[in-house]
Amino acid sequence: MATLARLQARSSFLRSQYYFRNRVVDVFRKKEYDAAVKIQSWFRGCQVRAYIRHLHKIAIIIQKWWRGFLGRKMYQLVVKVAYYTMKMNLYNAMAVRIQKVWRGYRIRKYCFNxxxxxxxxxxxxxxxxxxxxxxxxxxxxxxxxxxxxxxxxxxxKRDYQARKMHYLLSTAQIPGIYNSPFRTEPDPWELQLQKAKPLVHPRPQVKQMYSPSLTDWLACTSAHSFPQSKFLPPITRKKCQGPFRDINEVLEQRYKPLEPTLRVAEPFNHLKLSREELRRKEWVQNVNDKMFLPFSSYHKNEKYIPSMHSSSKYGPDSCGEQHFRSENPKKWICDKDFQTVLPSFDLFSKYGKSYSKAGQII
Amino acid sequence: MSQRQVFNVFEQYQKARVQFVQMVAELANKPQNIEILQNAGVISLLRPLLLDVVPSVQQTAALALGRLANYNEDLAEAIVKDNILPQLVYSMTEQNRFYKKAAAFVFRAVSKHSPQLAQAVVDCGALGILVICLEDFDPGVKEAAAWALGYISRHNAELSQAVVDEGAVPLLVLCIQEPEIALKRVAASVLSDIAKHCPELAHAVVDAGAIPHLAQMIVSPNAKLKCQVLSALSQIAKHCVDLAEMVVEAEIFPVVLTCLKDKDDDVKRNGSILVREIAKHSPELSQLIVNRGGVAAVIDCISSCKGSIRLPGIMMLGYVAAHSENLAMAVIISKGVPQLSICLSEEPEDHIKAATAWSLGQIGRHTSEHAKAVAVTNTLPVLLSLYMAAESSEDLQVKCEKSMKNILQKCTHVPALEPLLHDAPPNILVLPHDSKARRFFVTSGGLKKIQQIKAEPGSLLQEYINKINNCYPEEIVRYYSPGFSDALLQRVDSYQPPTN
Incomplete structure (x- = not known):
């Protein structure tokens, strides 16, 4: 309490002191404030700059590392590409070399050898x-x-000539012109004539209006192309002088075909021939070559040849004739027998039994 | 008595008819009578006689008509206009072989003049009956029918097609196999006429199996038959490679070459045509011919004949040489070039010369060796003179120019070129375009030779030399000119080294 009292005692003094002191300071207060702001701003500026510098430094470090990393990566790639290119160039060059040699070889070997x-x-x-x-x-x-x-x-030609001149051959009495007595030896023609046969005089051919030969008819060049037709009366033939018959009649008579009598026309062994003919006809009409002969003695000596089916060593097989299934039921696939779907013909079931009594149906 | 008189009248009438047709047929043989006969209206008189009751009158009337139609086109047209052809066709079916022959002769004579007349013959339905006649027993009828078919198909492709459509080809192939030479000959010529128009028709002939039979007959001793057979084969082979190969496959090869040695000129000509038609298609076929020694045979053939007979042979050499370098070399080593140069100088006709020039150009255009082989036979001056000659035809000049250019572009053989320089305009044209040729020209010493030629200034030759010099740089020209070394030495003498 004393303190309080002391303070209270000093309060007026203090108040004046306070006022006084404040008034003194007031003069410098603005200046001091400004100075403080300046100091602060400078200091803060320094502080922030230092911080930024620090940040920069750090960023640079990061960038450095990052760029280094990227660069190295890129470098590897570039190296790889360069290496690849180099390799390819080399390969290409080598391929060219091989191709060159091979093509040269091939072309020299196969094309321009x-x-x-x-x-x-x-x-x-x-x-x-x-x-x-x-x-x-x-x-x-x-x-x-x-x-x-x-x-x-x-x-x-010479032969023909010789034959034509055969009359010039020398005889025993008269030497021919080729066998002159003044020559030491006869002309070669003489010998030729001796060898040749005399030519006979050709019979004078009857001149025909038409040429009969048609073989040489080509291109219709020859004037006489067609032969006389056989069916036509020969109108070109002159009628003979004198009391002769008409030429047509004579020709008809002359070229009359042969008309044999019945006796001549028919052969003397007619009967035999006709039999022969008949037999031949029958033979043609026969289906079987073996004659059917009713006599039992005719076949007596013939040996019976059994059919292959029945002569088998294993006996005749009845499958397909009497039954169509194995008779052993164990071999059936299913154990049921075949069922008849349709009713059987009565008449067929009586087969072999029905006609027994002399054709009477029972 | 009265019967006899009646008969007499008939007899006289018949006699007169026979005599008339015979006389007309005989008169129609001579050309000077034909106009008179025509003016006398012979065609309208003969027409009713074609329907006569007597076969021989019919035949002779047909024969007379055929001869008239054979003479000229007007008469043939008159026959067509008078409607005689359908009558012939109608009556041909039931008549004998002589009538058939005569009717076929009429068809042939009518159709030979022009395609229109042949078309008229086709229109009246003659083809069917002619084809039936090809099946006749008588070889004469077959021959006449084949001949008529040949004259019809000769004109153009449509008519040939009509003949083929009628089914004539297999029968013709059968006709070839007959023993008669004349029939074979006519049938072969018909096949040739059919095949010549277009590849389809040639195929039709080939499909009927004609080639083996034709190929067999190449060896026949008859020259005319051989001639037709070779012509038929060449007409078949000329269209395309396939057909040519089919012809070759019939093993004609060593045998055909004997035809080139034949005495008959037509056989030779047709033989070389056949070889040419085969050679022209492909290098392989040419090679085959060369391997079989065909070139030598053709060259021998050229040497042994004259004029148009050697033309196909000459062209064949050109075709072979055009295909490839090696084949051209084969022609050269078969001594083809000297033969061709002989042809070039001795043949009088322009078209043969042109063909020879072309062939030489084909041979020489491959390499310098080929060109040298052509040049050493001294053909270039001949070609040049032909090119320069005023009386040469345009075609010949063009061919000469082309082949000279072809040869000179490759030619490095100076001695051969030298004479050309004195009078050669065309070969200069070669130099400026082709640097290789220029180089060759320099390295082979040609330029040096040119500079050594002493020509008076202002002459034509000097002009040409100047032109050539213009194609090269100046130093080179100077280097090659004769005084150059002296001038160089003089310059050395007179040279004053600069004193310090």
């Missing part, structure tokens, strides 16, 4: 020589043949 070409040309010229020779031979042969044919033709 000089030795082959040379060989080929040599072969061609050889073939040419061979062909020339062969053709030469062929031509020669042809010429020879033609010469031969010509000689033959001439020979024939």
């Amino acid at each position: 000089y030795f082959y070409l040379k060989e080929y040309l040599r072969a061609v010229s050889e073939t040419n020589e061979a062909i020339r020779e062969t053709l030469e031979e062929f031509a020669e042969m042809q010429e020879r043949e033609e010469k031969k044919a010509n000689l033959e033709r001439e020979e024939k």
Whole structure:
């Protein structure tokens, strides 16, 4: 309480002191404030700048690392690409080299093979020589043949000439013109004439209005092309002078076909021939070659040949005739027998039984 | 008595008819009578006689008509206009072989003049009956019918097609196999006429199996038959590669070459036509011919004949050489070039010369070796003179120019070129365009030779030399000119080294 009292005692003094002091300070208060702001601003500016600098430094570090990382990555890629390109270039170059050599080799071997070409040309010229020779031979042969044919033709002509001149042959009494007595030896024609046969005089041919030969009718070039028709009366023929019959009648008589009498026309062994004919006809109409003969003795000596089906060693098989299924029921697939769907014919079931009594139906 | 008189009248009438047709047929043989006969109205008189009761009158009337139609086109037209053809067709079915022959002769004579007349023959239905006649027993009838068919099909493709449609080809192929030479010949010529128009018709002939039979007959001794057979084969082969190969497959090859040695000129000509038609299609076929020695045979054939007979052979060499370098070389080593140059100089006709020039161009255009082979036979001056000659035809000039250009572009053989320089305008044209040729020209010393030529200034030759020099740079021209080394030495002498 004392304190309070002391303070209260001092309060007026304090109040004045306070006022006084405040008034003194008031003068400097603005200035001090400004100065403080300045100091603060400077300090804060420094602080923030330092912080920013710090941040920058850190960002640079991060960027440095990051860029380094990216760069290294890119570098690897670039290196890879470069390596790849280099490799490819090398490969291409090598491929070109191989192709070059191979193509050169192939073209030289298969397309422009000089030795082959040379060989080929040599072969061609050889073939040419061979062909020339062969053709030469062929031509020669042809010429020879033609010469031969010509000689033959001439020979024939000479023969014909000799035959025509055969009358010039010398006789025992008179020497012919080719056998002159003033010559040492006879002319070769004489010998030819001796060999030749005299030519007979051709009979004077009856001149025909039409040429009968048609074989040479080609291109309708010959004037006389058509033969006289057989059916026409020969109108060109002149009638003979004198009391003769009409020419047509004579010709008819002359070219009358042969008319044999009945006796001549019929053969003497007519009966035999007709029998033969009949037999032949029958034979044609027969279905079976073996004659059916009713006599039992005719077949007596014939051995009976059983059919293959019945002569089997294992006995005749009744399957398909009497039954259509195995008789052993164990072999059936199902244990039921076949059922008849349709009713059976009465008449058929009596087969073999019904006609027993002399044709009477029971 | 009265009966006899009646008969007499008939007899006289018959006699007169027979005599009339015979006389007309005989008169129609001579050309000078034909106009008189025509003016006398012979066609209208002969027409009723075609329907005569007596077969021989009919035949002779048909024969006379055929001869008249054979003479000229007007008469043939008159026969067509008078409606005689349907009558012939109608009566041909029931008549004998002589009548058939005569009727076929009329058809042939009418259709030979023009396509219109042949069409008229086709329109009146003659083809059917002619084809039936091809089946006749008588070879003469077959021959006449085949001949008529040949004249019809000769004109154009439509008529040939009509003949083929009527089914004539298989029967013709049968006719080829007959023993008669004349029939074979006519049938082969008909096949050739049919096949010549277009590939389809040729195929029709091939499909009927004609080739083996035709190929067999190449060896026959008859020249005319051979001629027709070769012509038929070449007409078949000319259309396309397939047909040519089919012809080759019939193993004609060594045999055809004997035809080139034949005495008969037509056989030779047709043989070389056949070889040519086969060779022109493909390098393989040409190669086949070369391998079989065909080129040598053709060259021999060219050497052994003259004029138009050697033309197909010459063209064949050109075709073969055009296909490839090796084939051209084969032609050269078969001694084809000297033969061709002989042809070029000795043939009088322009078209043969043109073909020869073309063939030489085809041979020489491949490499310098080929060109040299052509050049050493001294053909270039001949070609040049032909090109320059005023009387040469345009075609010949063009061919000469082309083949010279072809050869000169490859030619490096200087001695051969040299004579050309004195009078050659066209070969200069080659140089400026082709740098390779220029280079060859320099390296082979041609330029040097040119500079050595002493020509008076202002002459034509000098002009050409200048033109050539213009194609090269100046230094090179100077280098090659004759005084150059002296001039160089002089310059060395007179040179004053600059004193310090």
